Amino acid sequence: MSNAVTELNKTQTKERNWLKYLWEQYSVLFALIVLIIFASILSEHFLSITNITNVLRQVSIVGILSLGMTFVIILGGIDLSVGSVLAMSGTVVMASQVTYSTSIPVSIVLGLMCGLIIGLINGLMVTYGKITAFIATLAMMTIARSIALFYADAGAISGLNSTYAKIGNAYVFGIPIPVIIFVIMVFLSYIVLEKTVYGRHVYAVGGNAQAARLSAISVFRVTIISYMICGFTAAVGSIIETSRLNSISTSTSGNMYELDAIAAVIIGGASLSGGRGRILGTLFGVLILGVLSNTMNLLNISPYLQGVVKGLIIVAAVLLQKRD
Amino acid sequence: MVLEMIGINKGFFNVKALNNVSLNLQKGEVHALVGENGAGKSTLMKILAGIYQPDEGEIRLNGKQVILSSPNVSQNYGISIIHQELNLIPNMTVAENIFLGREPKKLGLFSNIHHMNRETKKLLERFDLNLDPNAIVSSLSIGEQQIVEIAKAMSRNAEILIMDEPTAVLEEREVQKLFDLIYQFKNQGVSIIYISHRLNELKRFCDRLTVLRDGQFVKTLPMEGLTEKEIANLMVGRELNELYPAIRNTIGEEILRVESLTRKPNFEDVSFSVKRGEIIGFAGLIGAGRTELVRTIFGDWRPDGGAIFWKGKKTDFRSPEDAVKAGIGFATEDRKHTGLFLDMSVSQNISVTCTRKVSKWHFIRKQVEGKLVQRNIEQLNVKVNKITNPVKNLSGGNQQKVVLAKWMAAESELFILDEPTRGIDVGAKGEIYELISQLAAEGKAVIIISSDLPELLGICNRILVMYRGQIKGELDHSIANEQNVMVLAAGV
Numbered sequence: 001m002s003n004a005v006t007e008l009n010k011t012q013t014k015e016r017n018w019l020k021y022l023w024e025q026y027s028v029l030f031a032l033i034v035l036i037i038f039a040s041i042l043s044e045h046f047l048s049i050t051n052i053t054n055v056l057r058q059v060s061i062v063g064i065l066s067l068g069m070t071f072v073i074i075l076g077g078i079d080l081s082v083g084s085v086l087a088m089s090g091t092v093v094m095a096s097q098v099t100y101s102t103s104i105p106v107s108i109v110l111g112l113m114c115g116l117i118i119g120l121i122n123g124l125m126v127t128y129g130k131i132t133a134f135i136a137t138l139a140m141m142t143i144a145r146s147i148a149l150f151y152a153d154a155g156a157i158s159g160l161n162s163t164y165a166k167i168g169n170a171y172v173f174g175i176p177i178p179v180i181i182f183v184i185m186v187f188l189s190y191i192v193l194e195k196t197v198y199g200r201h202v203y204a205v206g207g208n209a210q211a212a213r214l215s216a217i218s219v220f221r222v223t224i225i226s227y228m229i230c231g232f233t234a235a236v237g238s239i240i241e242t243s244r245l246n247s248i249s250t251s252t253s254g255n256m257y258e259l260d261a262i263a264a265v266i267i268g269g270a271s272l273s274g275g276r277g278r279i280l281g282t283l284f285g286v287l288i289l290g291v292l293s294n295t296m297n298l299l300n301i302s303p304y305l306q307g308v309v310k311g312l313i314i315v316a317a318v319l320l321q322k323r324d
Numbered sequence: 325m326v327l328e329m330i331g332i333n334k335g336f337f338n339v340k341a342l343n344n345v346s347l348n349l350q351k352g353e354v355h356a357l358v359g360e361n362g363a364g365k366s367t368l369m370k371i372l373a374g375i376y377q378p379d380e381g382e383i384r385l386n387g388k389q390v391i392l393s394s395p396n397v398s399q400n401y402g403i404s405i406i407h408q409e410l411n412l413i414p415n416m417t418v419a420e421n422i423f424l425g426r427e428p429k430k431l432g433l434f435s436n437i438h439h440m441n442r443e444t445k446k447l448l449e450r451f452d453l454n455l456d457p458n459a460i461v462s463s464l465s466i467g468e469q470q471i472v473e474i475a476k477a478m479s480r481n482a483e484i485l486i487m488d489e490p491t492a493v494l495e496e497r498e499v500q501k502l503f504d505l506i507y508q509f510k511n512q513g514v515s516i517i518y519i520s521h522r523l524n525e526l527k528r529f530c531d532r533l534t535v536l537r538d539g540q541f542v543k544t545l546p547m548e549g550l551t552e553k554e555i556a557n558l559m560v561g562r563e564l565n566e567l568y569p570a571i572r573n574t575i576g577e578e579i580l581r582v583e584s585l586t587r588k589p590n591f592e593d594v595s596f597s598v599k600r601g602e603i604i605g606f607a608g609l610i611g612a613g614r615t616e617l618v619r620t621i622f623g624d625w626r627p628d629g630g631a632i633f634w635k636g637k638k639t640d641f642r643s644p645e646d647a648v649k650a651g652i653g654f655a656t657e658d659r660k661h662t663g664l665f666l667d668m669s670v671s672q673n674i675s676v677t678c679t680r681k682v683s684k685w686h687f688i689r690k691q692v693e694g695k696l697v698q699r700n701i702e703q704l705n706v707k708v709n710k711i712t713n714p715v716k717n718l719s720g721g722n723q724q725k726v727v728l729a730k731w732m733a734a735e736s737e738l739f740i741l742d743e744p745t746r747g748i749d750v751g752a753k754g755e756i757y758e759l760i761s762q763l764a765a766e767g768k769a770v771i772i773i774s775s776d777l778p779e780l781l782g783i784c785n786r787i788l789v790m791y792r793g794q795i796k797g798e799l800d801h802s803i804a805n806e807q808n809v810m811v812l813a814a815g816v
Contacts, residue, residue: 200679203667207668208661
């Protein structure tokens with residue numbers, strides 16, 4: 001093909017097809033917009049600043065977990081342990097503050113380390129241990145939860161330092177800090193997944209691990225890093241979770257978060273068989289779930305019925321994305 | 325006329341796989357169906373087996389028009405196909421495999437093993453086959469397994485038997501047995517459609533021959549009096565020699581040497597070397613250990629013994645990563661499963677081996693990447709609208725070019741190409757041969773594994789022939805021909 005033709009193609013595509021591109025890559029965005037329109041018609045409170053801030057703060061924790069989950073799912077894996085890792089990292093943070101009187105930054109670093117190490121172990125089990133991701137992280141899910149429960153006798157650990165609670169409760173320029181952390185994490189994840197060589201390799205390994213290996217990609221390294229990122233995001237989630245109430249409940253914190261995170265990633269267009277998924281897709285998936293439950297709350301729909309709607313949305317999202 | 329296929333058309337997406345193809349078959353006839361890879365033979369046979377539906381055209385059995393809407397319907401009409409890859413369940417017995425899906429029942433519920441074994445025995449005896457109905461299939465040799473597959477077809481009272489490259493995996497002794505079997509079927513009035521690339525085989529027992537080329541019907545003619553060369557020319561549609569570029573003899577220093585490399589049970593005591601500017605070919609039957617050998621050289625598998633020397637220095641590639649860094653590129657035999665990332669773009673598929681070159685601080689520079697990819701696809705004449713399109717939308721030939729482009733972008737110095745032209749059309753084949761020759765001219769070394777013998781004879785400086793994991797001989801292109809290569813490949 002001649003250069004001239006290629007150039008012509010390029011300019012044409014740029015001008016005409018960006019809507020089509022959005023539709024192909026992020027059809028879930030349109031679903032989100034439709035949902036928001038419906039929500040604002042059904043409830044006058046929906047579009048108020050307070051409510052929107054609320055929605056964003058509510059989704060921030062699961063949202064952050066979903067970002068790490070996106071890496072692992074694109075890789076063709078899954079991480080069922082994130083909810084438990086959140087509880088365990090939270091326990092590490094609170095315990096180091098309360099029992100060992102560490103400073104807040106040190107406790108946070110310890111919590112994040114905890115997430116990274118568990119991610120590393122998950123990655124090692126999947127690569128060197130050749131254990132299916134589902135099984136390996138299922139085991140880690142029960143182990144991490146159990147360690148947290150054992151440490152606190154299934155109870156809660158409450159913090160003494162009220163400064164720590166600011167992370168979860170304070171505002172900067174009217175924006176809740178958890179939302180700011182979420183936005184920063186979205187941005188970082190986007191950069192890492194879409195712009196770096198490592199991110200490219202995540203897609204390659206998830207799309208075809210054999211071909212990746214034969215193309216000189218270190219499948220083990222990419223896999224381990226991805227599980228570490230996932231563990232890390234769970235730990236970041238735990239910081240927000242614990243600081244909200246300045247306390248960690250070892251029996252309930254993080255319960256079922258892994259399933260919400262997986263749901264968000266899937267709604268966002270990722271494929272469980274790997275190779276497909278986008279960070280922005282996941283963001284929209286998170287927002288869809290958040291807006292949905294918020295709207296139902298505003299409309300006084302029984303919380304027990306919300307699961308039905310959520311389930312239907314997941315099925316609908318997957319069916320819609322089966323187009324090709 | 326047992327079977328008439330008239331004016332069959334079939335397209336996949338925008339590619340026309342069959343264009344107005346006709347085929348007729350007489351009772352008790354062995355009919356050869358030949359054509360290059362991608363000529364449409366398999367598609368035509370899959371239509372006959374009820375796997376694909378034709379877009380247009382008519383199929384008549386014994387003069388009556390039929391619609392073969394599914395494999396089941398086709399089988400009920402007495403059409404059986406024996407695929408190249410056998411479809412047996414390895415841990416079941418011979419009898420269980422033969423009666424799979426229609427086991428004789430006791431009281432309509434329990435399977436009647438005795439009856440099944442008795443029937444199987446009768447069937448096997450009818451064709452003078454010495455097999456135990458109770459034997460587990462995985463314990464049989466490939467040849468025996470194929471006989472089970474044939475017996476399975478015959479137990480359904482097949483009137484038309486389609487055999488797709490049945491001898492590709494067989495040893496000479498088993499090949500003879502298969503031919504005897506075919507004679508028997510013929511005498512019992514069964515019509516056989518026989519697909520094979522081994523032209524000398526066809527002469528031995530085929531009555532007529534139909535040639536397909538690029539999805540088009542070329543000719544049906546009696547086998548009698550045809551020479552192999554005439555058949556080959558009909559298949560290719562021009563004088564064979566034009567397909568291949570001239571073989572160069574400007575050979576440089578040695579780049580890779582392998583000494584007594586062993587990986588049991590795949591291959592043993594393999595030694596050879598390849599020099600810059602040289603194209604060497606590995607011939608041999610399926611299972612001779614060629615793919616395993618190159619995978620071991622590439623660091624994908626570990627050898628048991630022996631040594632690999634890269635540019636004169638002893639090396640130990642612990643993973644493909646090491647081999648690629650050293651300058652080896654490996655295009656696998658199965659581009660869809662081990663070569664390409666089908667969901668990813670053309671551009672990403674090409675730059676995957678040289679991400680270092682198109683990135684800075686681990687960040688990919690889209691423009692640098694785009695330029696590099698553009699340069700490579702222009703050089704290879706890859707037909708693609710946009711380099712950001714997914715590679716799965718390309719034709720087989722263009723996909724293969726993307727695989728080659730990926731290794732060219734990596735600036736490999738040794739190209740290992742496993743079945744580089746499998747399943748691609750003649751036009752693209754010629755381009756790929758041209759490209760391989762060009763690589764050699766630039767001082768790169770090329771190793772080609774191919775089951776397409778004329779291809780090896782056409783482009784290689786030397787041909788090494790493997791048989792059961794060992795190199796049986798080495799033939800310079802000046803003396804190599806189909807006969808002497810086949811003799812070595814068959815181990816006789």
